[in-house]
Amino acid sequence: MILNASGCLDALAAPEVARELDAFVTKTVTPSPRGGNEPVRIAETDVGMLNSIGLANPGIDRFCADLLPRLAELGVPLWVSVGGFNAEDYADLCGVLDHYAEVSALELNLSCPNVASPAGGVAEIVSAARAATAKPLYAKLAPSPDLREVSRAAAEAGADGLSLVNTIRGLALDERTLAPVLSTASGGLSGPALRPVALAAVFTCFRETGLPIVGMGGVETGRHALELTAAGAAAVALGTVLFADPHAPARVRAELAAESAARGFGSVEDVVGAAHDGTVARRDDTRHKNVVLAGKN
Ligand SMILES: Cc1cc2nc3c(=O)[nH]c(=O)nc-3n(C[C@H](O)[C@H](O)[C@H](O)COP(=O)(O)O)c2cc1C
Numbered sequence: 001m002i003l004n005a006s007g008c009l010d011a012l013a014a015p016e017v018a019r020e021l022d023a024f025v026t027k028t029v030t031p032s033p034r035g036g037n038e039p040v041r042i043a044e045t046d047v048g049m050l051n052s053i054g055l056a057n058p059g060i061d062r063f064c065a066d067l068l069p070r071l072a073e074l075g076v077p078l079w080v081s082v083g084g085f086n087a088e089d090y091a092d093l094c095g096v097l098d099h100y101a102e103v104s105a106l107e108l109n110l111s112c113p114n115v116a117s118p119a120g121g122v123a124e125i126v127s128a129a130r131a132a133t134a135k136p137l138y139a140k141l142a143p144s145p146d147l148r149e150v151s152r153a154a155a156e157a158g159a160d161g162l163s164l165v166n167t168i169r170g171l172a173l174d175e176r177t178l179a180p181v182l183s184t185a186s187g188g189l190s191g192p193a194l195r196p197v198a199l200a201a202v203f204t205c206f207r208e209t210g211l212p213i214v215g216m217g218g219v220e221t222g223r224h225a226l227e228l229t230a231a232g233a234a235a236v237a238l239g240t241v242l243f244a245d246p247h248a249p250a251r252v253r254a255e256l257a258a259e260s261a262a263r264g265f266g267s268v269e270d271v272v273g274a275a276h277d278g279t280v281a282r283r284d285d286t287r288h289k290n291v292v293l294a295g296k297n
Contacts (some may be wrong), residue, residue, distance in 0.1 A: 001257075002225075002249045005190075005216045005239030006055065006081040006140070012067070015074055017242070020249035023077040024145060025065075025237065027110040030083050031092060033059035040064065043172040043181040048191025048218065049240050050170050052184040055083055055109075060093055072102035082141070083109040087128035098133035106135050110154075111142035111166035123153040130158035138214060142166045143194075143201040151205040163211040163237070164201045165194065191240040194218040199231050206232025206273055220248070222255020228266060229256070230275040 001022040002234070004011075011018035011026075016023045035181055043050040057063065063080075071078055080103050082093040088156060090108060097103050109130055110122055128138055140155040140163035143253025172181040180186070198217025206213060215233025216229025219225050227234040236256070241248045260268045 002253045003079070003214060003233035003235055003237040004242060004249070005237040007042075008242050009217045010071055010245065011074060011076075014246060017246045017249065018074050018076055020247075020253075021076055022235070023079050024074065025079040025107060026063075026071070026081050027057055028081040028083040029060055029063045029093065030053050030055055031058050031060055033057065033062065033088050038183040040182055041184075041187075042234050044185065045170065045172050045189070045193075047193035048170075048189050049243075050172050050182060050187040050189055051167070052182045052187035054184070057290045060096055064096065064224075067196065068100060068102065077104040079105045079107050079138070081107040081109050081268055087125045090125045091128040091132040094129045094135075098135060105138060105160075106133060107138045107140050107163055108159075109140050109166070111140055122150050122279075124178040125159045125161050126154050126157035128191070130172060134268060136160045138163045139271040140164075140166055141201070141205075143168060143217075147201055148204055151209050151211075155209040155211055159211065161214065162205050162209065162213040164205055164233075165198045165217050168194065168197065189219070192218045192220070195224060195227075199227055202228055202233050203231040207276065219252065222252050222257075222259045225252050225256040226259040226263075226271060227275075228269060229260075229271045230273070232276070234269075234272050 003021055003023050003025055006025045007027045011024050034055050037052050037054035041052050080097050084090050094106055138161040139159040143165040169186050169188045170189030171186045174181055176205055194217035202213055202215045212234045213232055214235045214237050215228035216237035216239055219238055220241045227246055228236050238248050242276050256268055260271050265271050
């Protein structure tokens with residue numbers, strides 16, 4: 001299953017790209033509108049991209065009134081990414097979105113800069129969100145050193161799945177002036193440099209929690225998607241690659257199927273967790289499929 005990574009595709013501007021996905025994940029929505037950070041907010045590096053968008057979004061009220069009805073017309077299952085600054089924000093956002101049948105799942109962005117990521121914070125936020133909605137809840141985590149504990153805390157607090165990984169902090173300097181390129185100095189690093197980081201995170205969390213995982217980080221080809229799948233991802237999300245290749249969803253899906261078949265797997269589902277030895281319990285694939293495809297006609 002191929003999704004987009006939150007914040008990396010404007011589905012209303014490129015509906016034909018969104019329709020290639022098994023589910024569309026929105027940019028993170030916060031309780032109030034946010035303009036985001038000052039320009040410059042994007043910088044290229046030789047191993048990926050830096051961004052400091054700063055969760056620019058119209059806020060939950062305008063999102064529900066203006067964007068959600070138009071996104072629903074795409075006919076693709078919708079996942080809404082939500083972000084806030086404390087557990088109450090997340091609970092409020094989930095409570096509001098719980099009323100919209102067109103929302104298939106909620107992704108909790110627990111890795112934006114102003115939100116605590118230690119296990120205690122994640123547990124509190126996921127519990128609050130869990131109490132506010134019956135919709136499938138995915139916890140999106142950063143590849144932090146304490147990821148094992150954090151992912152377990154998310155699972156125990158009621159997350160149905162994990163989205164791994166968000167960006168990691170990086171810095172680019174202007175070649176001539178040696179001043180930081182981004183207005184915020186450092187920003188989130190995405191793209192190829194994240195690939196081994198994402199693989200390790202998915203591998204670790206698959207072992208630790210057994211939850212369905214949406215893997216992302218530098219995926220550009222079917223081979224990259226295959227590796228994340230073998231590490232334990234039941235779905236793969238495309239982020240930075242979409243800026244360079246809007247046709248990546250269909251291409252990566254076809255390449256992934258071919259790469260799986262070339263290794264003798266009957267289907268891509270059979271690859272999930274193949275990097276682990278037999279001591280790791282296989283996840284319940286049916287459960288994940290039902291979650292991701294909920295709402296698909
Ligand atoms: C321009 C840009 C905006 C992003 N905005 C969000 C966001 O709003 N919420 C979120 O959870 N992640 C956001 N991300 C992170 C991506 O969803 C993804 O986790 C990350 O880019 C790694 O995947 P990739 O290497 O394939 O891009 C953003 C990434 C980029 C490059």
